[in-house]
Amino acid sequence: MNTINKKHSGIATLLAFGLIPLSGFTTDIYLPSLPNMAADLHVSSIQVQLTFSIYLISYGISQLFIGSILDSFGRYKIGLICLLILTVSSALIALIHNIYVIYLMRVIQGLAVGAVVVAKRAYFVDLFSGEKLKSYLSLFSIIWSTGPIVAPFVGGYLQSVFGWQSNFYFLACFAFSFAVLEFFFSGETLVQGTPFNIRKIAGIYLGMIKTPIFTLSIVMLGLAYCMILIYNLTGAFIIEHHLNFSPVVAGYSSLISGIAWMIGGFIGKATINLHFFKKIAVNLTLQFFFVLAMIISTHYLANLYTLIFFAFIIHICAGFTFNNYFAFCLGLFPRNAGIAGGLTGGVSYMIISLLSYEIVNYIPAKDELNLGYGYGVLVLISFVVLLAISKIKKKRYIRFIVNCL
Numbered sequence: 201m202n203t204i205n206k207k208h209s210g211i212a213t214l215l216a217f218g219l220i221p222l223s224g225f226t227t228d229i230y231l232p233s234l235p236n237m238a239a240d241l242h243v244s245s246i247q248v249q250l251t252f253s254i255y256l257i258s259y260g261i262s263q264l265f266i267g268s269i270l271d272s273f274g275r276y277k278i279g280l281i282c283l284l285i286l287t288v289s290s291a292l293i294a295l296i297h298n299i300y301v302i303y304l305m306r307v308i309q310g311l312a313v314g315a316v317v318v319a320k321r322a323y324f325v326d327l328f329s330g331e332k333l334k335s336y337l338s339l340f341s342i343i344w345s346t347g348p349i350v351a352p353f354v355g356g357y358l359q360s361v362f363g364w365q366s367n368f369y370f371l372a373c374f375a376f377s378f379a380v381l382e383f384f385f386s387g388e389t390l391v392q393g394t395p396f397n398i399r400k401i402a403g404i405y406l407g408m409i410k411t412p413i414f415t416l417s418i419v420m421l422g423l424a425y426c427m428i429l430i431y432n433l434t435g436a437f438i439i440e441h442h443l444n445f446s447p448v449v450a451g452y453s454s455l456i457s458g459i460a461w462m463i464g465g466f467i468g469k470a471t472i473n474l475h476f477f478k479k480i481a482v483n484l485t486l487q488f489f490f491v492l493a494m495i496i497s498t499h500y501l502a503n504l505y506t507l508i509f510f511a512f513i514i515h516i517c518a519g520f521t522f523n524n525y526f527a528f529c530l531g532l533f534p535r536n537a538g539i540a541g542g543l544t545g546g547v548s549y550m551i552i553s554l555l556s557y558e559i560v561n562y563i564p565a566k567d568e569l570n571l572g573y574g575y576g577v578l579v580l581i582s583f584v585v586l587l588a589i590s591k592i593k594k595k596r597y598i599r600f601i602v603n604c605l
Contacts, residue, residue: 356451464519
């Protein structure tokens with residue numbers, strides 16, 4: 201087994217952090233190119249948006265089962281192979297201009313990236329513990345947000361200069377570069393694998409899913425990220441078609457959106473020791489009032505600046521929610537880090553992909569008002585889930601008091 205060399209552990213940890221944003225990078229780099237892809241491939245906007253949703257569904261499914269495989273057979277080799285698969289599939293998308301081939305490659309990419317990201321999350325649980333692990337886990341959503349920040353910014357310029365295919369050539373080079381660095385500097389971190397017993401593994405999955413706090417927290421994760429996703433799916437069309445700006449402007453707007461998500465993550469990390477339920481409740485209440493203000497304001501003023509302003513504030517709140525619940529979910533089951541990480545990412549991304557596609561389908565990428573309605577739906581569902589979580593916590597507290605009497 202090619203175990204990690206202690207001499208290279210610092211570089212390996214940096215590489216692991218560098219691959220955490222891979223899922224966001226793979227989705228967001230071609231966002232400013234969506235309108236041009238639709239025109240070049242002679243397909244509708246909803247067909248090209250489907251490449252986004254297909255990837256997320258595949259990414260979610262991958263995380264559902266890949267955790268148990270990583271816990272049994274190790275992280276390193278599987279991750280390395282998947283980076284090479286991402287390299288080849290990205291090059292094929294750029295070379296073969298067929299929407300159905302792109303659909304297939306996006307499925308493959310979702311499966312591959314899911315394996316890489318879950319392996320790197322488990323890397324930290326393998327090597328660290330206590331406060332250091334808690335600190336690293338709370339950094340995940342912050343570091344992940346660099347993907348949505350950098351990717352559309354880069355993609356907007358690549359689109360303007362070289363066309364949409366350049367986004368996928370860039371992604372291929374990115375994946376291959378990390379594969380080479382992983383080969384030389386990283387290694388296996390799993391000390392002892394869990395025997396691959398399907399019945400036992402199914403029992404672990406079932407036990408996690410039957411833990412209500414864990415399951416509802418995953419739903420909260422999905423709802424928080426879905427706010428970013430509906431903006432990503434509709435923002436380029438609103439900015440380029442409705443407001444008549446260039447793909448570069450669309451890229452800058454996504455850059456600002458990603459910065460908002462990162463700020464929310466930093467605020468989440470800074471308030472890590474505050475009362476969990478109260479801070480989430482306050483955050484959702486603020487988010488609700490900003491969404492309401494966005495919807496009302498569109499009747500008086502709606503332009504690029506109001507769109508970006510409201511999206512920025514709402515995404516800070518979404519990043520805060522995501523950061524808190526993500527660290528909470530990953531820290532619940534340290535003995536099965538791969539499965540817990542995979543289940544957390546898998547279920548949340550399946551929620552994200554299905555819900556975002558339905559919202560975009562029923563509330564099309566038309567204008568700022570429609571985007572506000574989409575945000576409103578997600579915030580209201582979040583309140584319902586939060587109330588369900590609070591009821592479960594109250595029942596547990598009452599049960600604890602009764603047992604003490």
